[in-house]
Amino acid sequence: MHATFTPAVAGPRPRPLAVAVVGGSLTGPVAALLLLQAGFDVTVYEATPTSTPLGGGLIALEHAALDVLDRLGIDQHEFVTHDSETILQIAIRDRQPAHTVRRTYPGRNTTWTLLHRALTARVPAGVLRTGMRVTGLSAHTGRPTLWFSDAGSTSADLVVFADGRSSTGRHLLDPDRALRYAGYVAHRGITTGVPQPDLRDFLRLDPCPGAQFNVAPVPGGCDWTFYLGCTAQEYRQHFGASPRRRLFALPQHVSPAARAHVDSRAAELLPGDHAAIVRATENRMAVPVLDIEPPTRMVWPVGDGHAVLLGDALAPVRPHTARGANNGIEQAAGLTAALTQHHKYDADLGAALRGWQRRHLPAAIAAVQQGPAIGNRIGLGTT
Numbered sequence: 001m002h003a004t005f006t007p008a009v010a011g012p013r014p015r016p017l018a019v020a021v022v023g024g025s026l027t028g029p030v031a032a033l034l035l036l037q038a039g040f041d042v043t044v045y046e047a048t049p050t051s052t053p054l055g056g057g058l059i060a061l062e063h064a065a066l067d068v069l070d071r072l073g074i075d076q077h078e079f080v081t082h083d084s085e086t087i088l089q090i091a092i093r094d095r096q097p098a099h100t101v102r103r104t105y106p107g108r109n110t111t112w113t114l115l116h117r118a119l120t121a122r123v124p125a126g127v128l129r130t131g132m133r134v135t136g137l138s139a140h141t142g143r144p145t146l147w148f149s150d151a152g153s154t155s156a157d158l159v160v161f162a163d164g165r166s167s168t169g170r171h172l173l174d175p176d177r178a179l180r181y182a183g184y185v186a187h188r189g190i191t192t193g194v195p196q197p198d199l200r201d202f203l204r205l206d207p208c209p210g211a212q213f214n215v216a217p218v219p220g221g222c223d224w225t226f227y228l229g230c231t232a233q234e235y236r237q238h239f240g241a242s243p244r245r246r247l248f249a250l251p252q253h254v255s256p257a258a259r260a261h262v263d264s265r266a267a268e269l270l271p272g273d274h275a276a277i278v279r280a281t282e283n284r285m286a287v288p289v290l291d292i293e294p295p296t297r298m299v300w301p302v303g304d305g306h307a308v309l310l311g312d313a314l315a316p317v318r319p320h321t322a323r324g325a326n327n328g329i330e331q332a333a334g335l336t337a338a339l340t341q342h343h344k345y346d347a348d349l350g351a352a353l354r355g356w357q358r359r360h361l362p363a364a365i366a367a368v369q370q371g372p373a374i375g376n377r378i379g380l381g382t383t
C-alpha cells in the first residue's frame with residue numbers, strides 16, 4: 001500500500017474585509033480607491049444625489065498628499081491647472097501694496113471640483129452609491145451595521161466615516177466633541193471671465209488686523225476667499241441660519257445684505273483691482289469658521305468589527321491651516337497600509353488600527369490647535 005502524499009497547500013486566503021465608506025467628497029473617494037487598489041471589498045455611501053463643492057474651492061495639497069494621488073495613477077496635470085509654487089504675502093496699507101514676502105509652498109494648488117472629478121471618475125460603477133444618507137450605526141449579529149434615512153441598512157467589517165464637518169459618524173462615536181463657532185467667516189467666490197491676466201500665484205493680502213483676502217487663478221477665472229469677523233447674529237441675518245446649523249452657505253443662502261457687506265468691506269480695505277474682482281463675482285458662498293476639541297482617538301470597536309473617523313469627520317480645521325484635505329488623504333493612505341498588512345500578512349487588525357491611530361492622531365491634533373493660533377496672528381476669531 002502506498003502512503004498518500006499530501007502536497008503542502010496554503011490554506012484559503014481569508015476573505016478581504018468589507019469596508020463601507022461614508023462620504024463621497026474627497027477623503028471618502030481617496031480611501032475607497034486606495035482600498036480597492038489593495039484588494040478590499042469597498043462601497044461608498046454619499047448622502048447627496050450629486051456631490052456639490054461644499055468644503056472649499058481652492059485647495060492646496062502638500063507633497064505627501066500629491067504622492068498618494070500619483071500612486072492612484074491620477075496625473076497631476078488632471079487636477080493642477082496652474083503649477084505655481086509661489087505664495088505672495090502682501091501687506092496692504094491705504095489700499096496699496098506696502099510690503100511683499102515671497103514664499104515657496106511645498107505642494108500645488110487644485111480645486112475641490114477638479115480633484116473630486118478626477119477621483120470619482122475612477123471609482124468603478126456600483127461602488128459609489130449616492131442619495132444614501134447614513135443616520136445610525138449599530139452592531140447587528142456582531143458586524144458593524146449602517147442605517148440609512150430610508151430605513152435600509154448594510155453591514156461591513158469596517159466603517160470609514162469620511163462624512164465631513166457635520167459628520168454623523170463623529171456625532172455617534174465621539175458625541176462630546178461639538179463644533180464651536182470661531183467668530184468669523186470665509187466669504188468665497190469664483191469669478192468667470194474677470195480679466196486677471198497677471199494672476200499666476202497664490203496671493204495673500206493682509207489689509208489690517210481682522211481681515212485677510214486670498215486669491216489665486218483657477219480654470220476660467222480666479223478663486224478668492226475673504227476672511228471677515230462676523231457675530232453669530234450677523235451670520236444668521238446674512239445666511240438665514242446659525243453658523244452651527246448652516247455649515248456651508250451655498251449661493252442660494254447668500255442674501256443681498258451679505259453680498260453688499262462683503263462688497264463694501266472689499267471697497268474699504270482692498271486695492272481697486274481686488275475690490276473689483278469681489279464686486280464682479282456672481283457666484284458667492286460662505287463658510288463659517290468653526291473649532292472643535294482635538295480628537296483623542298480615531299478607531300472604535302463596533303461588535304466584532306471597527307469604525308474609524310477620517311478627514312473633516314475626525315477633525316475639521318480652520319481653512320487657513322490648509323490641512324483639512326491633506327489630513328484626510330494622508331490618513332486614508334495610512335489606513336490602507338495598516339489594513340493591507342492585516343490582510344496580506346495576517347497582522348493583528350486591532351494592533352494595526354491602533355498603530356495607524358498613533359501615527360496620524362498627532363498631525364490631526366496639531367492642525368486643530370494651529371487654527372486658533374493663525375487666527376490670533378491675523379486678528380480673527382474669538383479664541
Ligand SMILES: Cc1cc2nc3c(=O)[nH]c(=O)nc-3n(C[C@H](O)[C@H](O)[C@H](O)COP(=O)(O)OP(=O)(O)OC[C@H]3O[C@@H](n4cnc5c(N)ncnc54)[C@H](O)[C@@H]3O)c2cc1C
Pocket residue numbers: 022023024025026027028045046047048051054055056057058059060061132133134135162163164165166167168186188225287310311312313319320321322323324325326327328
Ligand atoms: C475656504 C476653504 C479653503 C480650504 N483650503 C484648504 C487647503 O488649502 N488645503 C487643504 O488641505 N484643505 C483646505 N480646506 C479644507 C478642505 O476643503 C476640507 O478639509 C475637505 O474638503 C474635507 O474633505 P472630506 O471629504 O473629509 O469632507 P467633505 O468635503 O465635507 O465631504 C463630506 C461628504 O460626506 C457627505 N455626507 C455628510 N453626511 C453624510 C451622511 N450622514 N451620510 C452619507 N454622506 C454624508 C457629504 O455630502 C460630503 O459629500 C479648505 C476649506 C475651506 C472652506
